[in-house]
Amino acid sequence: MHPFDFRRLIQPGRSTVPLLLVAAFLSGACRSPVASAAPGRSTASPMALPAACGPAAGTGTTSLASSPVADPLVTFDSAWSIIGRTHWDTTYNGVNWTALRAELRPRAAAATSTGELRAVLSEMVARLKQSHFSIIPREIADATGSSSGGAAAPDRSGSIGAELRYLDGTLVIAQLDRDGPAAQAGVRTGWRVQAVNGCPLSARLARMPQEPDPRREALTAYAIGTQALAGAVGDTATVLFTDERNAERTVRIVRAPEPGVVAKFGNLPAMTAQLAFERVKTAGKTVGIIRFNIWMPILSPQFDAAVDSLRDADAIILDIRGNFGGVGGMAMGIAGHFLDSTFTIGTMVQRGATLKFVANPRRVDTRSRGVSPYRGPLAIVVDELSISTTEIFAGGLQALGRAQVFGVQTSGQALPSVPERLPGGDILYHAIADFLNPAGKPLEGAGVTPDRVVPLTRAALLAGRDPALEAAMAWAVGPMTVK
Template identity: 45%
Template sequence: MIRRAILAAALACAGAPSLAVRAQAPQAVETFDATWQIVRDSLFDRTFNGADWDQVRAELRPRAEAAKTAGELREVLRDMLGRLGLSHFAVIPSSPDAPGADADLHGEPGFDVRLIGRDLVVSSVDPHGGAAAAGVRPGSIVQAIGGTPTSAMLADITDRTPERVAQLAAWRAVLTRLRGPADSKVEIAFAEPSGATVTRTVTRRTEPGNPVTVGHLPTMYVRVQADAAKTPAGGQAGVIGFNVWMSTVDAPFQQAIDRFRSSDGIVIDLRGNPGGLAAMIMGIAGHFVGERVPLGTMKTRDTQLRFTVNPRIVNGSGQRVDVFHGPVAILVDGLTGSASECFAGGMQSIGRARVFGQTSMGQALPALFDRLPNGDVLIHALGDFVTATGTRLEGRGVIPDQPVPLTREDLAAGRDRPLEAALAWIDEHRKLP
């Protein structure tokens, strides 16, 4: 087994393309035993969140022995990990679940979705992607993908499912149907804002961004966007967003800070950002905090690690600079997870940022990943995270200071109310001449 550390691992990996390495011989029992032992020896909670871990092994090991395919074994492993009731436990396949199954998910359709009520709604469209070329519009309801109704995909989500849980479950349920080989096509039925029902053929394209591979994890594509925005009162604000916490974010983020250093406020858009390398939050926070104060603490089985701000007083050109002292707003939603939650919750807890949007995932456990005997990779939680005020984010999420609901009507009209609210707040707190 090979171990690498990744703190608050990006949850997108749970639905990411399979690893490039092909699975070895099934090695089902060895893989099951290794998974069980890794959790036994490393989980921060010695009570296993109430699960009888020895009994779980006794119950499920015979099923692992009987598994005939990699997919059957993974079902057993996921059942075992699910007994813990914690986030950041996942198995990343090294091969298709069954012989002949298509595991190439490197092509994406060029639009994102959010669950609003019981509807899966297009929340954004990449102007350069296949969806835009096919005429897909924000605010449209996805009714079927490849002939399968979305109602069938979302059947496990009920009125009793907590909203933050339902959002992630819905996104995962449709991800592998929306994605596929690059240049492949998929037919998607939509109910458009106009009331018309249409079926559009969308060409999947290679995901845009800077490809980054960490350890044994699948390749992730990092994107950073920085835009200037006007506040309602005519002030100037910078809006910086990125899709995953990877080291390649640091340089463009620093460039954006230099660009907006004299602005009236900065908005950090973490909506849809599922996490990544949690250690990065200390440096990113250092653009806004001039003292070495803790954002929070990671508690493992035997130790505690403080996530202390690292003030950034030198820019990319080597010039001495001051941190940004203006108002900072952070945007979150139901797909903001992990490292993004640690950052948003940490900045909120020290009073340095105001949070807008919808409650985040509530999946904020730092994690490790291990190569298993069959070639798959196990992501498993190593520690718990609490903010500077002692608030535990796992199972709770980051609760916005100013909740702003997501509506289909706003999406169809091209309105971004969370951003509008953040810009209005900057007006209230910016320094006037």
């Protein structure tokens, strides 16, 4: 996925469709300019680093934190007021919002630099202790190279064809595109990524803000590693790995175009959307596996076609690990492929209003022929990087008893959110609603707990295994799953 271009999120007249989307880069590139070293984290590098290997290396922007700030109270009051009128909970998650303004406003008034004001604003939104609240620096939001003064953003359209996960304090290769550059260069799943172009990842991981929730830590680490490995198509990444024998290997990998289609929706940034499906024969049965990385409308026809191709399968598995969310309304249409009635898969709760997410059963296929929604066994595979709309969908079908969920607990970040430009130029990214599953249980914080918890391990990856998918497959073809 490309780094987010936040400027596309803030144009006048933005769509009112709720955006249940978590940008992974909010946890990486977008936090580093405003976050200081967290308690308990060493700020010392374990080795001498090249100048380009600082904690924010690769962002391609120059921080404006030291620049003078004009009218800080105008920006502070705007941010405070926006949250004050749009937060769905009039108790503000237990925070006295008026008292907080009185406490922080003098500090905002005393701010003489952009960085000082950002620190105050960041503290304000952090007091809510909820996801989807962040201050995005304008130099990151505007890093488009436009004539409006934004800095030129680095080209990150190239990929090595690998997915990372954070295991035991290190980043490992969790998945490879079979025909991608990394696989062709001899890289294998389970290898640890130690350094990229001479920059040790351990130094940047050590500087991560301390997180009490390991799921948040995994997201931040993923963003750091993914950012380090991304670059221009045709450029070479020199990557230092630790292989299955814990021996160091340096591999030169030429980045290729990221597979998929470039997707845009309203004011969401451009990103690469990917969907793939396959039929697998096992135990005398056929199982269809569908994978997609983001909830973008451009993938809807592809998903429809995938289901059409798999209608005769004995079971279907949806692998939505690492899916960061997207357009919330899509969950209703996708759910309609698997629900034969207008069941509610969840409810969005705003201040003074609610919106039920009702499944839209599919009665025709892509050729306009009459069909029924798929009735066979349905398994969903998730992990700690399954976020937002992904959690809404998985949690809804699980609560309705329509799907069995496998993997590990999801991120617990499921708040509909929007971005707004503040007078000072930075972006206030803020949630506008809560979301409840069909049983009335909030997904925020808890996320979705799988019916069968199957953690990922480096040992399994080194052996070429995928324990969560294997567990889902075993259930799907089991004796209790006859259509």
